[in-house]
Amino acid sequence: MYYCLMGPPGVGKGTQAVFLSEKYGLEHISTGNLLREAVRQKTKLGLQAQNYMNQGLLVPDNLMIALVEEVFQKGFILDGFPRTVPQAEALDSLVKRKGLALDQVILLTLDEEELVKRLTGRRVAPKSGRVYHLYFSPPKKEGVCDETGEPLIQREDDKLEIVRPRLQRYFVEQSPLTAYYKEKGLIREISAEGSPEEVRQRLEECLKKN
Ligand code: AMP
Numbered sequence: 001m002y003y004c005l006m007g008p009p010g011v012g013k014g015t016q017a018v019f020l021s022e023k024y025g026l027e028h029i030s031t032g033n034l035l036r037e038a039v040r041q042k043t044k045l046g047l048q049a050q051n052y053m054n055q056g057l058l059v060p061d062n063l064m065i066a067l068v069e070e071v072f073q074k075g076f077i078l079d080g081f082p083r084t085v086p087q088a089e090a091l092d093s094l095v096k097r098k099g100l101a102l103d104q105v106i107l108l109t110l111d112e113e114e115l116v117k118r119l120t121g122r123r124v125a126p127k128s129g130r131v132y133h134l135y136f137s138p139p140k141k142e143g144v145c146d147e148t149g150e151p152l153i154q155r156e157d158d159k160l161e162i163v164r165p166r167l168q169r170y171f172v173e174q175s176p177l178t179a180y181y182k183e184k185g186l187i188r189e190i191s192a193e194g195s196p197e198e199v200r201q202r203l204e205e206c207l208k209k210n
Contacts, residue, residue: 001026002100004078004091006177007108008170009056009163010119011192012199014131016108017079019200020207029071030079031064033129040126056157056166058083058173065090072098085176105181106203108192112167119163123152 021028038046082088121134125145181187
């Protein structure tokens with residue numbers, strides 16, 4: 001099974017991707033996580049990507065396409081890729097070269113104000129990779145990770161001054177991508193309103209129909 005999970009920053013792609021990967025035994029490829037790890041390890045890619053990421057800008061297509069080609073495996077859920085039409089075209093030729101096809105492209109949707117709330121309240125533990133939310137899923141002890149005890153941080157691109165323009169750019173960039181997959185009949189739109197559990201149920205219903 002080959003799925004892409006698209007949707008605005010803060011919509012809950014990461015949360016749902018973890019669910020799908022566990023349930024269907026798919027590899028979860030989050031381009032955002034791969035990039036953050038590259039930044040932490042100060043690799044060549046990390047150094048090139050860091051400035052774009054901190055400002056909430058997309059990392060250039062050539063870097064992203066090279067990254068995805070490298071990690072491409074059997075059966076995956078791609079979270080956060082493609083984000084532009086050139087990336088979608090590159091993914092098409094990549095799967096074709098391997099004699100495969102995308103099953104479905106899932107687009108999670110949510111109202112802008114709700115996205116702002118989800119993004120600005122997000123806190124992450126860089127080492128364990130666990131993600132918390134100040135209101136929706138706070139850690140047991142304020143400010144530290146339940147698993148490792150490390151201090152939680154706010155991603156640079158989750159700060160309010162970055163979030164607003166980041167969302168504006170998302171809506172502009174997403175629209176040709178949605179059109180691209182609509183034309184191929186691959187896209188399914190799912191509302192990301194409500195709890196992770198509610199979204200998970202909607203997602204499962206949608207996959208069953210496939
Ligand atoms: P995410 O964790 O998915 O919100 O991604 C965090 C940041 O990583 C984005 O704001 C971009 O700077 C970069 N990024 C992740 N995936 C892509 C992609 N497919 N194309 C370009 N930039 C990306």
